[in-house]
Amino acid sequence: MITNELINPKSIVVVGGSDDIQKPGGKVLKNLLDNKFKGQIYVVNPKADEVQGVKSYRDVADLPQVDLAILAIAAKFCPQTVDVLAKQKNTKAFIILSAGFHEESEEGAKLEQQIVDTINSTGGCLIGPNCIGVMNTNYAGVFTTPIPKFDPKGVDFISGSGATAVFIMESSIPRGLTFNSVYSVGNSAQIGVEEVLEYMDNTFDPNTSSRVKLLYIESVNKPQKLLKHAQSLIRKGCRIAAIKAGSSSAGSRAASSHTGALASSDVAVDALFRKAGIVRCYGRDELATVASIFMHPELQGKNIAVITHAGGPAVMLTDALSNNGMEVPPIEGPKAQELLTKLFPGSSVANPIDFLATGTAEQLGHIIDACENDFDNIDAMVVIFGSPGLFPVYDVYDLLDQKMKECRKPIFPVLPSVMNVKDEIEHFISKGRIFFPDEVALGTSLAKIYHTPKPASEKLTLPEVDEKTIRKVIDSNENGYLAPKAVQQLLDAAGIPRAGEAVVTTADEAVTQAEKLGYPVVMKVVGPVHKSDVGGVVLNVKNSESVRKEFERMIQIKDTKAILIQPLLSGVELFVGAKREEKFGHMVLCGLGGIFIEVLKDVKAALAPIDTNEALGMIRGLKSYGIIKGARGQEPVNEQIFAEIVSRISALVTIVPEIFEMDLNPLLGSKDKVVAVDARIRIEK
Template sequence: MARDLTALFDPASVAVVGASDDPAKYGHAVAAQALRAPGRRPVHLVNRRGGTVLGRPAAPSLSAIGEAVDLAVISVPAGGFEAAVDEALSCGARAIVAITAGFAETGAAGLARQQSIADRVREAGAVLVGPNCLGIADNTTELYLASDTFTPGGIALLSQSGNLALELQLRFAPHALGFSRFVSLGNQSDVTLVDLVEDCARHDGTSALAVYAEDFGDGRAFARAAATAGKPVVLLTAGRGRASARSAQSHTGALTTSADVVAAACRDAGVELVATPREMTVVLAALRSGGRGSGRRTAVFTDGGGHGVIAADAAESAGLDVPELGEKAQSRLRSVLWEQSAVGNPVDLAGMGEQDPRSYAEAVGSLLDADEVDAVLMTGYFGGYSASEGGLGGGGTALAEGEIRAARDIVLRRVERPKPLVVQSMYPQAPSCRILADAGVPVFSATEDAARALTALTVGEGPEPHGVHPLPAPAAPLEDPGYHGVRALLTAAGVPFPAAREITGEAELIAAAGEFDGPYVLKALHLLHKSDAGGVVLRLPDRAALLAAYREMHARLGAAAYSVEAMADLSDGVELIVGVNQDPRFGPVAMVGLGGVLTETLHDVAFSLAPVPAPRAERLLRGLRTAGLLAGVRGRPAVDMTAAAEVIALITEVAAAHPEIAELEINPLLVRPSGVLALDARAVLA
């Protein structure tokens, strides 16, 4: 159930506990900000010495105010923090913003104190942001309880870094972006990132959410909240490159990093994942324009060959396609451009813009109108003619006026043909470029920024929506984590395996061989990398060969048990790997990719939160670098992708229903033209 944060963002009254005249103290900055809107609600300043603060009377305590306080900001030394919280609750506070540090970030004792305080706050029916935070602000309700002023706008920033908010403030300005809300997350002892995402999703004044988080807490809950927000969510996070601290006991564990998990959660939830504040700004500027399109076929349009090829490279590096235009589109372009213009893609005016600025609008209109074009990236000199200085034509010339008219015409044509359009210009602040930006066309000075912005406005082809699939109800815990116990678990769920028997001696081996025909496979059990250790022998043609292989392997390895299996036909299949890890923040995370003995060497894998529905599983497979092998190459037949996806869905559903399994892996999963067989399985209990 979503929490009511009304008292946090629109309180009836505010008190700043620890308000000070000393500019070196945080209570001074917060008090000064709180007093910016005294007419909106009562603002009380509290300083234990009383007197005046910032020229206003200061009460020596919350109780001395003599009336209820709806929200209390507490910025006092850690030793007095608990008493201040208790007094705030006794004075009726429904929300507390805890600036004070010295709790969970200091170790176990601090965490215990923090938890005790948070418990008291919740028992009182109140909410607490922090501790160890830098305050909050809500421009839509004139609530200013942070040390800095934030330009009003539609973006809610939820951040574990105060300095990041200041940098974004500077980066937002050229794009006319601003903030609806700012919340410093602090230690998230009570109000969590998930609570805030859910509340901002309901907030009419917020059009997009920007999140900087180092600690997600419940990462899966964050992904669910972002997926259902109904508004763009852009995430910047740190430490994604560190591998999991848990010792990996499978290929899946060895190949999975924190970066993979976060990226998978973002992709499933439809969150835009960025790596820098600059990229966050670029994506938010793009998303403000709306008009997201389907498909990545991009037309690059330029007024200079160099800009065109650079932009084409940047677009492809960003994941967009820049295909050659078909004859119909090229013919349409030839009808509006002059003879020397290039019309293949990139489309190059080749100097025509200097002669006739209307050609910009004509070319953009033709490209937006082409069925084979999903998006347009315009790059180069546009804007230079109308720039007040530095432009070729200079300000006030007929050329500049023509460029401005072209900009207005581009805006009209985009309205008629609503496809993503992004502009890179050497003069992004020129009048013609401002016309585009004011009309919602993102304009950037850097080519790579324009390409990244366009990827934020395009979505891949396919009907599958974003979303986090719910976890199944927990199943009875797995009692036998051995090879055959795991096979039995998966077989019961519908995952097909070849016939197999576990044996511990020659008599059992001979009996097992009599239950199904050869050729046979012999495996030594309880080895991580059986092939590397010589613990797997394939294609044993008959019982005599099987017995000989067993004697040699047992003499060398001395394993406690072995598995005798029917040999699958590998001639026309492709080996995949399917694994699921239990991540401490995001729960079960699935990995699929090219399998077999070269899994870790090739590292061609993709990730998703588990369980993975079959349509998403198929898209993961088709997105692999080696997906061409699945489609059939050099005379080999295509394999049954639908069957593979359905089995992946079964495997990940089983893993998600067994939280006691830290790692579950099927490698290889043999996919053939007419079906699927799991050839090996492994589970590691938590």
């Protein structure tokens, strides 16, 4: 959908170009001229014959053929202008800066659709409307500043918000981050974030394409497209980070299951990003920090050497790394003692390696060489070096640049003295380097990147299920919660182990079934949503007299239709659930079950389909994983069976899109088995 005329136009017209550079039409023209667009520039302005030294046409109909049109005119004039350009001037790319479209009114939405229809009919492409524009190594088609330094190996940046794109660039450029392209998609009338990413995937060249992509997304409109092309790019060697704005819920919504309460659309975004391998960020500074890390060699392990001439930042960085699952391992032995002899008295090489405020560039070189060659338990280095402003530090930063070229282990430079050694930092950046102003932001971002999983496997192996029986059960039931018998049939057809059970409606039947199942038994009401809240669950019922007594009490509870009887089983209470989320498909969640799910809300979610490897990753990512592993001598849960149940639920919901939400809560897990004790399934056809 993106045309070559958008990427590399030979001619550009600014419709609404002006001599007033405080107006979008004036500023975009100035940016094109100042940044030396090599092609032909035209202007359309009904009141001028020349604008900023460029020939101006009074009417678009008077223009020659033109590749790209940038419109900075009132919304009401855009449809007719586009019509003339697309149909008479062979214009195949449009950037509409103007606002006043679907973001503003129903009338604006109609104008926007009219424009899209015209451009689609001629095979063109549209960025916007209501955007700041596009810029790349060929041209600066935006009406804003800053204009970053462009480099084919720099960052590709796609933003749903023009102003936010500006602010993110302002966070990034001073660190030395360069850009290959910037797309502000505005209203995404024809082309949104997903389409730009698709284009980058389809045109990816391992020799020339940028390998770092940044996204700012306000709404995920096409999650499957985003997932497909993000995974593909990352498998090709790219690294992607994204902010998805709007992660909090503006209000609570009534939910009739634990899954419904826990599985919000933001949980779906999280699950999507994890499945794709996208690093999720929550602010501009974090995105800039992650992007800067991406521009360095990739971490191959989590053991970091902290090299510093200032104690405080080293301690804060060590805390940030350690608290986020990274390691700052001790450095010791003969090689460490040998390094110590090359430093001033009072220095320490234990890690953090502190070579004191008086430390020299030569000493820093010795430390880096030792970390590179002598200490096998080090995977990367962070060098913190600022200045109290007493003397220049060009020699240190020159040495740092040299070592970053020579070393195979990544070196991340933290240069905190952004005022005292401003000139030296600019000198460092001029060599093509990127630095980090804050050690804690670097440490937490390093950990986030390291712990973001790789994209899920392209070829998933899902467990076999009885699809014919599953479809028969669904097709023979109406919308709403399924009766216990139908739930049992679905679980059996999906291969999910469950406790023996019986649904009874009389006291005599309750006694008969309890004796068949074997005492002690559990009795639960069928009907009420939250059984335990209404006294609808009784454990450890040991004889027929107690069964009869409890049946007579429980059948009186409001909304109760029957009583469910199961054998009393033991084990760790677990939870698996699924929820259909609009556009995303089904999410499957897992965690500890019973009351723990309400209290801890410690769940992991993934988008179906899910194989057992991905399911194991979910389980091992739980904060409560220690309990599943078997904490303090307790019997562990069989993780493999638990993971297979997660995968089987994902296979079930993949076959049955009608499942709106479901809970298996609890399942009881031991070292030998995991058994579903209670299940609820709601379908919406």
